[in-house]
Amino acid sequence: MITCVISLLLSFSFLTASDAIGIDGLWSDWDSVPIAVIDQENDYNGDDWAELKISNDGEFLFLKIVLHSEETLLQNWNNFYLYIDADVDSLTGDPFRGLGAELKWHFGGRSGQYFEQDGVINIYQNDLTLRQAPTVTSNQFEIAIALDSFVLNNPDSVAIIFNSNYDNGDLMPNEWGGVIYYIDSTEVEELEPISLEKSGIRLVSYNTYNTGIVESERQPYFQRIFQALDPDIIALQEHSEWDEIGDIISSWLPNNTWYQGYTFRDLVIVSKYPILEEANLISSERSMCSLLEVDNPNQPYLLIINSHFSCCDNDDDRQEQVDELVQVLRQWILYGDGPFDLPDNTPIFHVGDFNFVGYKQQISTVTNGDIYDESSYGNDFPLDWDGSSVTDLFSIHTHKRMAYTWRKDESSYNPGKLDYIIYTDSNISISKHFVLNTLSMPDSVLIEWELESDDTNEASDHLPRVADFATNDLVLTEEISTTANRFALHRPYPNPFNARVAIPIYLERNKHIQLHIYDINGRFVSVLADDIFMSGKKVFYWDGNSYANGIYFVQLLIDKEVQMQKIILLK
Numbered sequence: 001m002i003t004c005v006i007s008l009l010l011s012f013s014f015l016t017a018s019d020a021i022g023i024d025g026l027w028s029d030w031d032s033v034p035i036a037v038i039d040q041e042n043d044y045n046g047d048d049w050a051e052l053k054i055s056n057d058g059e060f061l062f063l064k065i066v067l068h069s070e071e072t073l074l075q076n077w078n079n080f081y082l083y084i085d086a087d088v089d090s091l092t093g094d095p096f097r098g099l100g101a102e103l104k105w106h107f108g109g110r111s112g113q114y115f116e117q118d119g120v121i122n123i124y125q126n127d128l129t130l131r132q133a134p135t136v137t138s139n140q141f142e143i144a145i146a147l148d149s150f151v152l153n154n155p156d157s158v159a160i161i162f163n164s165n166y167d168n169g170d171l172m173p174n175e176w177g178g179v180i181y182y183i184d185s186t187e188v189e190e191l192e193p194i195s196l197e198k199s200g201i202r203l204v205s206y207n208t209y210n211t212g213i214v215e216s217e218r219q220p221y222f223q224r225i226f227q228a229l230d231p232d233i234i235a236l237q238e239h240s241e242w243d244e245i246g247d248i249i250s251s252w253l254p255n256n257t258w259y260q261g262y263t264f265r266d267l268v269i270v271s272k273y274p275i276l277e278e279a280n281l282i283s284s285e286r287s288m289c290s291l292l293e294v295d296n297p298n299q300p301y302l303l304i305i306n307s308h309f310s311c312c313d314n315d316d317d318r319q320e321q322v323d324e325l326v327q328v329l330r331q332w333i334l335y336g337d338g339p340f341d342l343p344d345n346t347p348i349f350h351v352g353d354f355n356f357v358g359y360k361q362q363i364s365t366v367t368n369g370d371i372y373d374e375s376s377y378g379n380d381f382p383l384d385w386d387g388s389s390v391t392d393l394f395s396i397h398t399h400k401r402m403a404y405t406w407r408k409d410e411s412s413y414n415p416g417k418l419d420y421i422i423y424t425d426s427n428i429s430i431s432k433h434f435v436l437n438t439l440s441m442p443d444s445v446l447i448e449w450e451l452e453s454d455d456t457n458e459a460s461d462h463l464p465r466v467a468d469f470a471t472n473d474l475v476l477t478e479e480i481s482t483t484a485n486r487f488a489l490h491r492p493y494p495n496p497f498n499a500r501v502a503i504p505i506y507l508e509r510n511k512h513i514q515l516h517i518y519d520i521n522g523r524f525v526s527v528l529a530d531d532i533f534m535s536g537k538k539v540f541y542w543d544g545n546s547y548a549n550g551i552y553f554v555q556l557l558i559d560k561e562v563q564m565q566k567i568i569l570l571k
Contacts, residue, residue, distance in 0.1 A: 020188045021055050021062045022401030023144050024394055025134035025417065030055075030064050030142070036181065037173045041068045044170030047078065049162060050139075052172055054181045057188040060131075060144040061152065061181075065162060065172075071137040073358065075414050078108040081166055084145075085159035086152045088180060092117070096167075098176035099159050103128075103151045106166075110412040114151050126409040127151065131402060135416035136360035147183070157182045194398040196228055196449050199431040200468035201294065204231040205351035205419060207238050207308070207406075207462035211266075213248065214241055221452075221459035223252050228449040229436065229466060232256075233292065234270040237308040237353040237462075242268050264288035267306045267352070279339030281305065282324045284317075287352075291340065298473040299427065301343050307352035315358035322365040323377040330369070330381035334500045344502055344539045345385050345493070347471045350422040353462060357416060367392050367422060379498060386426040387494030393421040395433045395465060400440040408461045419465050426493075432468040487511065489556040489563040496568035503528065503540045503554055503565070510534050514557040517542055520550060544569040 021029050030053055039049040048068040055062040063082075072078050083101040085093060093100035093115040105112035105128070112128075114121040129146035148154050161178040164170040173179050204226075212218040213236070226234075230253065239245065246260030249270050261269035261278055265285040269275065277291040287307040294302045307325070310317040332338030356362050364370040368389045369381040383390045396403050404415035421433065438446065438455040446453060456463050490504040503515070515529035525547065528540045544552075549569050556563045 019055060020057065020191070020401065021060075021142070021144075022396060022403065023062075023131045023133045023142055024396055024401070024403035025142075026394060027064075027140070027142075033064070036179050039068075039170070039172045039174070043174075044164065047072065047080070047164035047170060049164060049170050049172040052160075052162065052179065054160070054179070056147065056181075056183055059147060060129075061147055061158065061183075063143040063145075063160070065141055065143070067139040069139070071139045071360070073137055074107050074132050074141045074143075075110055075135075075416075076108060079165045079169065080107040081105065081163040081169075082107070082112075083161045083163070083178070084152070085178065086155045088155075088157050088159050090177075094120075097161060097171070097178070099161060099178050101161075105130075110414070123151065124412055125414045130414055131404065132414050133403065133417065134360070135357050135418065136363060137358065138360065155183060191399065191401055193445070194396075194432065194434045196398065196436075196445075198230055198468055200470050201233065202229065202231045203233045203235070203304075203349060203351065203421070203467045203469065204229055204464050205235045205237075205306075205421060206464040207353040207419060207460060208236055209238055209460040209462065211239050211241050212460055213239060214244055218459055219248075221455045224451050224455050225436065225438075225459060225464060226252050228451050229464065231466075232272050233302075233304060234268075235304060235306040235351045236268040236270070237306070238266050239263070239268045240266045245270055261288075261290050265308070267308055269304055269306055271304075273302070276301075277340040281328050281339070282321055284310075284321055286310065286321050287325050289339075291342070291346075294471060296471050296473075299345075299347065299471040301346045302471060303342065303346050303348045305348065305350040305352075307350065307354060309353075309355050309362075311355045312357065315362075318355065318358065318362050319365070319372050322362050323371045323373050326365055326369050326371050326381055326383065327377040329383055330378065333383075333385070333494070334381070334498075344504060345427055347427045348383075348390070348424045349428070349467075350390065351420065351465070353418055354420045355418055356420070357413075357418065363392065366390075366420075381498065382494055384424045384426045385493040385502075386491060387496055388426065390422050391425040393423065393430065393433055393467060395421070395435050395467075397435045397437040397440050397463075399442065399445070400437065402437075402440075403435065405435055405463045405465060406461060407457075407463070419462055421465050421467050423467075423469070427472045429470050429472055430467055431470065432466075434466050436464045436466060487513075487556070487558050487561075487563075489554065489565055492554060492565055492567050496570045497544070498569075498571055499545045500541055500543050501567055501569075503542060505538050505540070505556060507533060507535045507538065507558075511558050514555075515540055516555045516557070518553045518555060520552065525552065542567075544571070 033053045036054045037052040050066040050068045053064040082105040084103040085099040086102040090100040093102045131144040159178040162172040242263035256272040259275045264280045269290040273292040281287040289305045292302045405419035407415035488506040512532045517525040554565045
């Protein structure tokens, strides 16, 4: 028997703040953790392991697995098995390659077995307090298992083996006896809690689970949550009785006038800011929007898109829905062809229960504008006004390094990130963001905010997502900052652009302007304006359909002063 031993004293000598692991689908916190096992590529014709990292804090054993092979889902579509010998005794538990495994966990089956002295017990994710990320397809995953679960029982050390196909797959490690990891008792630096104190306009997105906010039994939980959060804008999913919601929110938060949006399928927006326009966005009615008038005279509008895409195994339906949404936004932003007039450079939030539990392509579609079915829905389109991708906000719980937004202990499915906040970072600044989970909050904080520990658990199977933000004015480039008090040629958007680009300018006074397009060689291409225009903001558009791909320049000439901006045409 060959035992691969990783000595804590040699390899895991100290845990520092950088070693604190969060289950959030981000990987930088693993950088300082040494590799426990490196597995050879192509040593198995199937799911092929690459590496394993192991760490722990006072609550969890953490595992990070990486595959050489193609991406998969961790809680579906695979036959991965994890064996853990919790007492490092080959004579107890289930015998497997030199281990006496107390735990045999089948990731794709979302179940496992606990081997004890008196027999075998079938177990599920809640028995382990199992946490995993990401919820979508990947070739790397992070896993947390509670050290105080009855399966591990607060071990001093564990022996671990991964198998990619039950008893006939790729092993990690290949050696008998597995890899031994000694639990580190060094305290990891505590997470700095995120205060519930509001620090900007507060947006809350919340799936209320079958219109629970109107149920008398659940209303007290929701009431305490909303009073503690004190939102300015609320986006609800799974809420089908829209006619009551405005009055309910007004009774809980009476210091503001609340404007109530209409329900499209099960989507509602409630806001203390006036709702100017509303519309359904896609044919399934799983995405709607509201245009709000906010307290920023230089950026008075805000578009909230609220979505509840198809659930569970309906990957094809979800992909169609997000493809169609990007198509709608492309036509709206580029050509003004939308359900209502959308002022240029309007800040945009896209929030909701996205149900992303399958292919990660869906995330790429809603963030990068990467349309999967281009034959049906047209070309890709970056969704921020500056021609870049919109930003997916990764939030953790206020008092725990976890990022899941859905949890149902009686379900075989693990807690996961189903709820999203995505935004145009070209004109929105986030000051604070978090997921509210009252179960993880200390009593002192609960008392301070008049919450109870079970509030979020009893209100819904989803947790509220919160973002505090400010909308930004248009940013001027360094080249124009000296004359911005008189006139300015702002940054064109999107840039790079496909066919059509918006060119915003600002005039302090009525002026005769000349706005021209030149190619990279300085040759005149087109005139967009040659006339007297009134003061204020103006937006001009150039259609590049009949021109070749490449670099062009926009020139603004006023009173013999010139400003230039570079634009890139990519068709």
